[in-house]
Structure formats: structure tokens, C-alpha cells
Amino acid sequence: MRSFARGALAAYVLVMAVLFAWPNGWAINRITVWFYTRFLPYLGPQVLPEHYGLLFNVLAFTALVVLVCTAFTQLRVHRVVALAIAASALVEIGQALLLPGREAVGSDLATNAAGALMGGLIITGWRRAARARSVPQGRPAR
Numbered sequence: 001m002r003s004f005a006r007g008a009l010a011a012y013v014l015v016m017a018v019l020f021a022w023p024n025g026w027a028i029n030r031i032t033v034w035f036y037t038r039f040l041p042y043l044g045p046q047v048l049p050e051h052y053g054l055l056f057n058v059l060a061f062t063a064l065v066v067l068v069c070t071a072f073t074q075l076r077v078h079r080v081v082a083l084a085i086a087a088s089a090l091v092e093i094g095q096a097l098l099l100p101g102r103e104a105v106g107s108d109l110a111t112n113a114a115g116a117l118m119g120g121l122i123i124t125g126w127r128r129a130a131r132a133r134s135v136p137q138g139r140p141a142r
Contacts, residue, residue: 005071012067016060020091024101032056057111058118061088065119077127081120088112 019028029049036049061084068080088109096104 002071002073005067009067009071012063016064020095021099022102023099028053028056054107054111057108058115061112061115062119062122063115065116066122069119069123077120077123080123081116084116084119085113088116 022028032049032052035052036047039047065077065080065084068084069075069077091112092104092109095102
């Protein structure tokens with residue numbers, strides 16, 4: 001499982017790096033609009049493309065933390081979450097300073113942080129469940 005997670009993480013980081021470093025937000029905007037138009041009949045006009053953008057930020061950093069913690073099980077979850085939030089801040093600063101067609105947005109940082117925290121909660125739950133399953137039944141733990 002770890003080798004698969006490491007391969008998936010490498011591919012994921014490559015795709016995210018391209019999307020985050022793209023000179024303008026065109027690629028991300030196209031993805032957002034595609035989802036918006038597909039789900040418009042089901043969710044109605046009250047759900048705007050901006051809402052999808054916020055959701056994608058949350059999911060992007062949730063997936064990042066889950067993949068990192070799955071690929072490198074020795075890492076502590078809280079450190080991975082903190083590093084993901086720091087990486088998000090660096091991405092926003094980089095977009096503001098180095099990419100004239102992009103801008104740093106506080107809501108992106110907030111939703112990225114929320115995603116990192118959500119990923120941390122998922123991994124913590126998985127690890128606790130795995131530990132609970134590994135305790136032999138019938139004998140009290142000492």
C-alpha cells in the first residue's frame with residue numbers, strides 16, 4: 001500500500017505543482033466551470049463556480065495529507081498538517097509575487113488549511129481504527 005501511495009503522491013504533487021504554478025488560473029477555471037455546468041441541473045444556480053473552487057481547495061489539501069501520511073507512515077500527522085498549511089502559504093505568496101496573472105487569496109489559504117486539517121482527522125481515525133483491530137481479542141491489554 002505504501003509503494004502505491006508513494007507513486008500516487010508523486011503524480012499528485014506533479015499535477016498540483018503544474019496547476020499552482022500555471023501563469024494564470026485558466027486551467028483551474030476550466031475544471032471548475034466543467035463541474036459547475038455538469039452539476040447545475042442538480043444543485044441549481046445558488047451553487048456558484050466560486051463554491052466549487054473553495055471545495056476543490058479543501059479536497060486538494062485533504063488528499064495531500066492523506067497521501068503523505070499513507071506513503072510515509074512514520075510521520076506524525078500534526079507535523080504533516082502543519083507542513084501542508086505552510087506549503088499552502090508559500091504557494092499563495094509565490095502566486096502573488098512570481099505570477100502576475102495570479103493573486104494570493106486569503107480564502108484559498110483558509111480552505112487549504114481546512115483541507116489539511118480534514119486530511120489529518122481522516123488519517124488519525126484510520127490509524128486509531130487500525131490499532132484497535134490489531135489488539136488481540138479476549139485478553140485485556142496490559
